[in-house]
Amino acid sequence: MATTASTATLRFDSVTGLAPAIIQDADTGQVLMLGYVNEEAWKLTQQEGRVTFFSRSKNRLWTKGETSGNYLTVVSCHIDCDADTVLIRALPAGPTCHRGTVSCFEQQYQAHVPAAPVGFLAELERLIFERQQYPERAPQSYTVSLFNKGIQKIAQKVGEEAVETVIDAVAANRQSLPGEVADLLYHLVVLLAASGVPLTEVIAVLQERHRVPSTRHLENK
Structure with missing residues (x-):
């Protein structure tokens, strides 16, 4: 996995033990989804090069694509200025959303949310x-x-x-x-x-x- 030059250490919420993780398509720049990582999920994401979240609904670690095969391969990770949120640039193996859409921010009644023109x-x-x-x-x-x-x-x-x-x-x-x-x-x-x-x-x-x-x-x- 190619990581960023940031030397910041990701901080997790003192109550939930979680930090937001924004997933962005490394090629197109399109925002794909928002998830949460705890310390263990964050370590696995960096070690294995595949995005792993902590699922609040399942109450367990969850590697995106473990069922569908639509893994998110990590390209780089960028911790924000407050060190409490991480942007993960990744390459999706297929649709990111469980509904079969490219991005979780697309709604069924909306047109496809495009990437930036150059993307x-x-x-x-x-x-x-x-x-x-x-x-x-x-x-x-x-x-x-x-x-x-x-x-x-x-x-x-x-x-x-x-x-x-x-x-x-x-x-x-x-x-x-x-x-x-x-x-x-x-x-x-x-x-x-x-x-x-x-x-x-x-x-x-x-x-x-x-x-x-x-x-x-x-x-x-």
Whole structure:
């Protein structure tokens, strides 16, 4: 488990012995649920890399997914400024809520609670990975058909969509440009999946470039 750099020690309520644990999707940033941990559950969560709560209704330790298989794999833990609440960034193996919804904050009468706009790319990548790994679940899917045709065809589609994007941008076709970029981004994610490269690696490169200041402007002075 990759933990945060925080050196704080989580404090538990003096009466209940519990502390709130907010679960956030590590990829999309969507808040998935709120649970409670006692000292033992907190230790197990850190040691095993799967979120374990103390269930107030069952009055026992409860590892999320122990029945459904929808485990929450811990990516990092962040204790708040008062050291009495923890934010756990995790990767869900399936729907988090027992009702089958992505988040416990979705109601049956409400539309799906989306992740942040940029976080949607992570949702898209997950779906593409699922199509790649389990093509039998959606044999008629366009994504499955692309994987079946192989990386050369996928790369060809990226090239075609890139050209169409450039044409619209140069021609100032503001209305159709977002659609062309959407097609390009989708096919790029498929190409990355076919190449075994997750989006997180691409983002890591961008982050590293952002952290290292360019010296070109100094050289040109």
